[in-house]
Amino acid sequence: MAEYYGKKCMKEDNVQPGDEKLGRLLREARPVPDLPPGFQNAVWRRIEKDERPSVGVLERLAQWVLTPRLATAGLAAVVLLAAGAGAMHGMKMGEREARDKYVASVDPAYLHR
Amino acid sequence: MSRAAKTVLVGGVVLAAVAWVAYVCAMHLCARQMATDDLSWLKREFRLSDSEMQRIRQLHEGYLPKCREMCGKIAEKQSELEAVLASGEAPDVKLTELGVLRAECQAQMLRHFQEVSRAMPPEQGKRYLSEMQKLTLGTHQDLERSMGEMPASGHGH
Numbered sequence: 299m300a301e302y303y304g305k306k307c308m309k310e311d312n313v314q315p316g317d318e319k320l321g322r323l324l325r326e327a328r329p330v331p332d333l334p335p336g337f338q339n340a341v342w343r344r345i346e347k348d349e350r351p352s353v354g355v356l357e358r359l360a361q362w363v364l365t366p367r368l369a370t371a372g373l374a375a376v377v378l379l380a381a382g383a384g385a386m387h388g389m390k391m392g393e394r395e396a397r398d399k400y401v402a403s404v405d406p407a408y409l410h411r
Numbered sequence: 412m413s414r415a416a417k418t419v420l421v422g423g424v425v426l427a428a429v430a431w432v433a434y435v436c437a438m439h440l441c442a443r444q445m446a447t448d449d450l451s452w453l454k455r456e457f458r459l460s461d462s463e464m465q466r467i468r469q470l471h472e473g474y475l476p477k478c479r480e481m482c483g484k485i486a487e488k489q490s491e492l493e494a495v496l497a498s499g500e501a502p503d504v505k506l507t508e509l510g511v512l513r514a515e516c517q518a519q520m521l522r523h524f525q526e527v528s529r530a531m532p533p534e535q536g537k538r539y540l541s542e543m544q545k546l547t548l549g550t551h552q553d554l555e556r557s558m559g560e561m562p563a564s565g566h567g568h
Contacts, residue, residue: 354415356413356415356416356419357415359415359418359419359422360414360415360416360418360419360422363418363419363421363422364418369422372426373426373429376426376429376430376433377429377430377433379430380429380430380431380433380434380437381433381434381436381437382437383434383437384433384434384435384436384437384438384441385437385438385440385441386441387434387438387441388437388438388439388440388441388442388444388445389441389442389445391438391441391442391445392441392442392443392444392445392446393445393452393455395442395445395446396445396446396451396452396455397452397456399446399449399452400449400450400451400452400453401543401546401547403449403471403475404471404474404478404520404523404524404543404547405520405546405547406478406482408546408547
């Protein structure tokens with residue numbers, strides 16, 4: 299038994315000169331492909347990304363507020379929407395005011411009712 | 412409070428303030444634009460032409476002094492009634508006179524509405540007359556109708 303292990307399992311310890319030849323042959327039979335360009339940088343970027351703390355909603359909103367182009371676009375959209383809503387309300391209100399003005403001009407008691 | 416929260420808060424406040432100013436300005440501008448003069452509503456609501464408006468303006472301007480005169484008479488009669496009530500005399504005569512004046516005023520107003528409605532295209536004139544009667548006499552009619560529907564115990568007399 300001991301003789302068997304000595305021969306079969308411990309053979310890496312006593313490398314024979316012929317084994318080197320065999321190893322080269324094996325490496326040539328299974329070639330390792332070259333790494334793509336920038337592989338290492340990409341790996342480091344992914345590691346850094348995972349280590350960076352995640353950005354919360356508030357931080358993201360703050361970033362938007364501080365980005366001039368986004369802030370201007372948002373402000374313009376809000377102003378347009380608000381002015382549109384105001385104009386529609388104003389038209390309704392003005393229509394009623396104009397009607398009341400006319401009726402009050404022909405019936406002065408109308409506004410006191 | 413974090414820096415991001417402060418930035419968002421300030422941004423939100425600025426946005427809300429700007430939106431409010433835009434809303435209020437647009438609302439007032441449009442409302443003012445709609446009620447330029449006493450007759451602007453008539454022109455829009457009843458889609459009147461310039462010549463129809465010219466005729467209606469004449470009628471309106473002719474009616475206003477009569478209306479003012481009637482208002483003066485009613486106010487005078489009202490003060491007479493108040494004086495009679497203060498002196499403790501019976502107000503019956505003054506109340507009747509005031510009622511007659513008010514009825515004359517309403518009759519004159521209705522005549523004016525009819526004249527104006529005749530200056531409009533027939534369909535619009537009909538709509539105008541009905542709208543004016545509803546707006547000026549409708550309140551009294553609703554009140555009287557609701558009083559008529561009340562049970563005797565709830566009438567208050």
